[in-house]
Amino acid sequence: MLPLSTKAASVGQIQLAGIEYWSIDQLAARFGMKVISEKSERTLTLKSAWTTIDLEADSRECLYNGVRLFFGDAVRELKGSYYISRLDAEKRLTPLLLPGKGVSVVPQLRTIVVDAGHGGRDPGKENKRLKVNEKEMALDTARRLKRVLELQGYRVILTRDADQHLDKTKVGDLRRRAEIANEEKADLFISLHYNAVGARAQKVSGVEVYTLTPQSQFSTADPQQKDQKGAAVMLIGNANDHWNTVIGYQVQRRMIKAMGATDRGVKHARWAVLRFAECPAILIESGFLSNDSEARKIMQPGYRQKIAEAIGDAVQTYGNIVAGARKRHNQP
Ligand SMILES: [Zn+2]
Numbered sequence: 001m002l003p004l005s006t007k008a009a010s011v012g013q014i015q016l017a018g019i020e021y022w023s024i025d026q027l028a029a030r031f032g033m034k035v036i037s038e039k040s041e042r043t044l045t046l047k048s049a050w051t052t053i054d055l056e057a058d059s060r061e062c063l064y065n066g067v068r069l070f071f072g073d074a075v076r077e078l079k080g081s082y083y084i085s086r087l088d089a090e091k092r093l094t095p096l097l098l099p100g101k102g103v104s105v106v107p108q109l110r111t112i113v114v115d116a117g118h119g120g121r122d123p124g125k126e127n128k129r130l131k132v133n134e135k136e137m138a139l140d141t142a143r144r145l146k147r148v149l150e151l152q153g154y155r156v157i158l159t160r161d162a163d164q165h166l167d168k169t170k171v172g173d174l175r176r177r178a179e180i181a182n183e184e185k186a187d188l189f190i191s192l193h194y195n196a197v198g199a200r201a202q203k204v205s206g207v208e209v210y211t212l213t214p215q216s217q218f219s220t221a222d223p224q225q226k227d228q229k230g231a232a233v234m235l236i237g238n239a240n241d242h243w244n245t246v247i248g249y250q251v252q253r254r255m256i257k258a259m260g261a262t263d264r265g266v267k268h269a270r271w272a273v274l275r276f277a278e279c280p281a282i283l284i285e286s287g288f289l290s291n292d293s294e295a296r297k298i299m300q301p302g303y304r305q306k307i308a309e310a311i312g313d314a315v316q317t318y319g320n321i322v323a324g325a326r327k328r329h330n331q332p
Helices: 024-030 086-097 134-151 170-183 228-232 236-259 272-276 292-298 301-328
Strands: 013-016 019-023 034-038 043-047 052-056 061-064 067-070 076-078 081-085 111-116 155-158 188-195 207-212 263-269 281-288
Touching: 013 076, 019 024, 019 086, 024 034, 024 043, 024 081, 067 236, 081 086, 086 236, 111 134, 111 170, 134 155, 134 188, 134 301, 170 188, 170 272, 188 272, 188 301, 207 236, 207 272, 236 263, 236 272, 236 281, 236 301, 272 281, 281 292, 292 301
Parallel strands: 067 263, 111 155, 111 188, 188 281, 207 263
Antiparallel strands: 013 019, 019 081, 034 043, 043 052, 052 061, 061 067, 076 081, 207 281
C-alpha cells in the first residue's frame, strides 16, 4: 500500500482564502498517479491503471471514473500548479483510492436500515398530472430493496412498512428514522426518495446521492455558504465521512449505469436523517417525478426493481471493500 502522509509540510501545503490546500502534483505522486494537464482548458486528469480523475480549476465538480462527485471546495490553479483542499483530498479522494486509509476502525456490514422517505400525511413530492407521489414510490422501492439485500444475506429493517408518519412533527419524524437505525445498531442507513422541481424546470431528470457534509465545509446546494453554523459543528454522522464517500460513490456509479439516468452526482447536505445516524448513511434521490417521462418510468414496477437491484449491487461492492479493509486492519 502507498504511504499517504497527512503531515502538511510534505504535501505542498498552501492556504487560500483561509482554506488549507494541497498540491495535486504531490498528492498524485503519493497515490502513484500520473498528472495530465491541459493548460489551455484549465483541466487536469489524474490517471492510474484503474482510476481516472478529471478536475477543473475553480470547479467543485470532478469526474471519478466518469461518475460526478462534488467537492466541498473548488480546485484552484496558481501559476500553473493545481491545488485541492485538504478536506476534499482526505474525505473524498482518499476513501475511494485507498479505502480504510487513515481510519482507526472499519465498520462491518450485517444490519442495514432502509428508510422509505415521507409517509402518512406527508406525501413528499407529487406529480398531479400523472397522479403519483413520492411516499408510495419510496415505500415500494424500500420493500424491493429489503428483499434484494436479504437475499444477499443481510439483516434488513424498514423504518416504515406502511403509509405512516413516524412522529407528530416533521423534525421528530426525520429524527425517528435515524433513531431506528441507531437502536437497531445498523451498519448502514439508506434513505430512499424521489425528487421534483417547479413547473419551469420540468426537463430536469436524473439520480443524485447525498452524504453528510463534512465539518467546516459547505453543502453542495449552498453556494452562499449560509450554513455557517452547521459547518462549524461536529455532527454525529461526521465520524463516518470516509465510509459515506465509499458507499455514496458505489451507489451513484451502479444506479446511473443500470438505469441509464442522468448523473446529477454525489452531493453533500446536512439533512436531518444523515445528521442523526450513527452509522454510514446515504440519501438517494432516484429520479424526478416532476419530469413526466422519468415519472412514467418510476411508475413501472420493473424500473423500481432495477433501482433496488442497482443499490443492492452497490451495497455488495461496499461490503467487499469493507471486508478487505477490515482484513488489512486485522479486525475480524
Ligand atoms: Zn423526499
